[in-house]
Structures are given as structure tokens and as C-alpha cells.
Amino acid sequence: MNLRLFTLTFLILTVLPLSAFAHGTEAEHQEEGLVYNKIAEGGLLISVILLLISVAGIIVISKQIKSVKVKSQKGQKKSRQLKRSSTILKWISAATLLSSIIFGFMTTRNPDAEQESTIGFQHIHGLGYTNDGKRIYIPAHDGLRVFSNGKWQIPEGEKHDYMGFSMVDDGFYSSGHPGPASNLKNPFGIVKSKDLGKSLEILDLYKEIDFHGMAVGYDSHAIYVLNPQPNSKMDDTGLYYTLDETKTWSKSQMNGLTAQPASIAVHPSDKKVIAIGTKEGTFLSTDFGNTFESILPGVPASAIHFTKENKLLVGGLEEESVLYEINLDTMEKNRISIPKISNEDAITYIAVNPQNSSEIVFTSYEKQIYITKDTGSSWTQIAKDGAAIDSKDKNETN
CATH class of the missing domain: 2.130.10.10 (YVTN repeat-like/Quinoprotein amine dehydrogenase)
Structure with missing residues (x-):
């Protein structure tokens, strides 16, 4: 599993979409209401997919760790690498869980209603x-x-x-x-x-x-x-x-x-x-x-x-x-x-x-x-x- 590629993909798909909310003009604020739900729903979907992939990766690596023979020097080195990979995936799974919660909350919001609260x-x-x-x-x-x-x-x-x-x-x-x-x-x-x-x-x-x-x-x-x-x-x-x-x-x-x-x-x-x-x-x-x-x-x-x-x-x-x-x-x-x-x-x-x-x-x-x-x-x-x-x-x- 290429963890660098996985991490980069995670950052692109979960962090960059948030820049779509950085509008500055009145015309852009009109467009925000139209794309808000799509971005929230898309972010939630991507976060859930990445969470599932990272959890699956943790399970696979855990099984590999158990099967490694740690008596040999080669086995010890592989075990350390797998444990580092498992730790990284655990951090990624925690981050995707958090982003899933955030995007899930965003999908329940009604931006139009919030804007209308101050007419x-x-x-x-x-x-x-x-x-x-x-x-x-x-x-x-x-x-x-x-x-x-x-x-x-x-x-x-x-x-x-x-x-x-x-x-x-x-x-x-x-x-x-x-x-x-x-x-x-x-x-x-x-x-x-x-x-x-x-x-x-x-x-x-x-x-x-x-x-x-x-x-x-x-x-x-x-x-x-x-x-x-x-x-x-x-x-x-x-x-x-x-x-x-x-x-x-x-x-x-x-x-x-x-x-x-x-x-x-x-x-x-x-x-x-x-x-x-x-x-x-x-x-x-x-x-x-x-x-x-x-x-x-x-x-x-x-x-x-x-x-x-x-x-x-x-x-x-x-x-x-x-x-x-x-x-x-x-x-x-x-x-x-x-x-x-x-x-x-x-x-x-x-x-x-x-x-x-x-x-x-x-x-x-x-x-x-x-x-x-x-x-x-x-x-x-x-x-x-x-x-x-x-x-x-x-x-x-x-």
C-alpha cells in the first residue's frame, strides 16, 4: 500500500473542497447557496470512503503483523514497518472520522434558513x-x-x-x-x-x-x-x-x-x-x-x-x-x-x-x-x- 499517495489523496479530497466556501462578493454569496449541499454531501461521501479504506488497511496490516516471524532480523524490520503503517492509518482513520462528522453536520444545515434569520x-x-x-x-x-x-x-x-x-x-x-x-x-x-x-x-x-x-x-x-x-x-x-x-x-x-x-x-x-x-x-x-x-x-x-x-x-x-x-x-x-x-x-x-x-x-x-x-x-x-x-x-x- 502506497501510504504517501493515500495521504496526498486524502488531503486533496477532504481539505481542498473547503476552499469553495471562501467567497468574497455578493454575487459569489448567491452561488454559495446553490453548491453548499453538493459540496457537503460530496465531502461526506469521500470522507466515509477514505475512512472505510483506512480501517480496512488497519485490519489487513494487523493480520500481517501477526503472521510475521519476529525471531529473524528481517522479520523484526518488517514488523516495525507494518506497525508504523498501522499507526499512520490510525491517524488517517481518526481524521476521516472527524471530517465525516463535520460534513455530516454540514448536510443537516440549511444555509438559506441561516441567511434568512437576518433578513x-x-x-x-x-x-x-x-x-x-x-x-x-x-x-x-x-x-x-x-x-x-x-x-x-x-x-x-x-x-x-x-x-x-x-x-x-x-x-x-x-x-x-x-x-x-x-x-x-x-x-x-x-x-x-x-x-x-x-x-x-x-x-x-x-x-x-x-x-x-x-x-x-x-x-x-x-x-x-x-x-x-x-x-x-x-x-x-x-x-x-x-x-x-x-x-x-x-x-x-x-x-x-x-x-x-x-x-x-x-x-x-x-x-x-x-x-x-x-x-x-x-x-x-x-x-x-x-x-x-x-x-x-x-x-x-x-x-x-x-x-x-x-x-x-x-x-x-x-x-x-x-x-x-x-x-x-x-x-x-x-x-x-x-x-x-x-x-x-x-x-x-x-x-x-x-x-x-x-x-x-x-x-x-x-x-x-x-x-x-x-x-x-x-x-x-x-x-x-x-x-x-x-x-x-x-x-x-x-
Whole structure:
């Protein structure tokens, strides 16, 4: 038996695979979850095989030692060699037993569950309530996050990178990219889910385009997209909409819109009403985006959201981050008090509880998340710098 070769093989097969866990970047951490179990299971198998081989070697050598005639000088030399070999194999068997225990423990761990014990947001790509008003859904680059009853959790479903995410009364619509473990192709085009991410239905432009600027009417399901490049359904860039689940598309003229769109929102029930936020202010259209009028000039708008009470919430920047509520029936404007956030920060997404218009939640570029249940009289921070905060750790800000 060549013990040097055996020892070298042992080191290669049991020690080197551990280097696969030495990841350093966020992208590599995503891959770690996919290969973790395979490495653990492979390491366990190799360790068990080497343990069995070393034990078998010890048994064979023990029999050889008993058969050696130690009265002769040659026999004594052979006996010493066999005993040294037996000692080495005993150390190897001890090491493989230990590695078998370690890899066995690793196979019982759930790295995803450990990562989920501290819920965070690598990015935030949308925001919305379920129709019963009990859950808030946020796509966070590596799948969905849910806030309900003061607690955060990661729901069932693949960890897709959702973009243009829009909650509706019976689920959500989205664009984006498939998660690393998914069999879906990239990019999504437009997809929808009626089971809140457990499964996806592909609607249109699959494998063609990813819409970052996309909004859907909460009840009407009218879909509007800001098309960044021509594709098989859209001959040009610009604003397009569909009222029949992407079967047909129409191009909006966008007359009166004088600045580059930064945010987009669709009225929950009126298919022809859409708002766009820009650096020059907020613009409203009541004819499918063909003509726009400025309704909040001079306030760069970073986020907008329609309520079921025919109001428009606008997150913007003046000397600091602000939140306005515009009554679209009277055009009366009301500034809602919000927590002070960094001057380098701004509101990115806004949502209002469909069952309680006093409950508002917003996110920011720096991944702060705040919620109020009294239209801004008091706020609770439920995420800080991308780290989720449960209600037991909540911080209220007046």
C-alpha cells in the first residue's frame, strides 16, 4: 500500500473542497447557496470512503503483523514497518472520522434558513400591499420579502431579481431576471403571479427585454411600460400600454411631458389615468399618456403612487425629502410629515394600504423603510440601512 499517495489523496479530497466556501462578493454569496449541499454531501461521501479504506488497511496490516516471524532480523524490520503503517492509518482513520462528522453536520444545515434569520435588502425594486391589506411585499434583488403583523419573512418561491414590480389585487406583475437556481430564461419580459411568487406566468417579450419602468393598475390591470429599446412588439422607445394582458400594445404620444421619466404610476381603477415623476416635477395624463399636464412643478419627483381615493402621493425633493398628497378631484395639495432622512437619500417607492388609506409605507435609496398608520403623525422604521427590523425592535419617529 502506497501510504504517501493515500495521504496526498486524502488531503486533496477532504481539505481542498473547503476552499469553495471562501467567497468574497455578493454575487459569489448567491452561488454559495446553490453548491453548499453538493459540496457537503460530496465531502461526506469521500470522507466515509477514505475512512472505510483506512480501517480496512488497519485490519489487513494487523493480520500481517501477526503472521510475521519476529525471531529473524528481517522479520523484526518488517514488523516495525507494518506497525508504523498501522499507526499512520490510525491517524488517517481518526481524521476521516472527524471530517465525516463535520460534513455530516454540514448536510443537516440549511444555509438559506441561516441567511434568512437576518433578513436584509441588497436592493429594493418595488413595494406593494396585498388586497386584504395585511401583507407588504418588497422585491429585494434576490427574491421577495414580506412584512406582516410586525414581522419580516422570506416567502416561498424562487429568488428572482424582480424589476418593474407592481402589486395588484390578485397578485403581482413584474419584469426582471430569473434567480440563479431557476430554469427560466433571461430576461423575463413581463410575467405575472397569482400565488405571490410561488409560480410565474409568462405573458410577453420573454427573453427579449427587462422593463425597469413599469406600472400596473391595482384593480384594472392596465400595464404601462417605459420601453428602453425597440423589440418584437414595440417599434420605438417610449411609453406603451396594454389593456388585454399584453395581447396588444399601444404607443402613447407623451405630449406635454418635458423631462425624462424617473417614476411611473397607474390609477388603480381608471385605465386611462397615469402619472409620471421627473426632475421637473409630476405630470398627470387622463388619456392613456397621450397628453400630460404638470400638477406639482418645481418638486423633483422620485416616487409616485395612486390611492383608491383618487389621490396621488408624490415623494420628492425640496430642501429635504418630502411627501405630498394631491387630491385629483380638487387638485388640493397636502404635505405629509415624514421622518428626516439623509440629504443624500430620497424616497424610492410608496404604497398605501388598500383597506386603510391612513397606512402608508415608503422606501428610500439607502434602503430605509418606514410605515405610518395615522397618515404621518407617527412613523415606525421597519428597515434600517437594508436590515429588516421586526416590531419587537421597532423605532417610532414623530
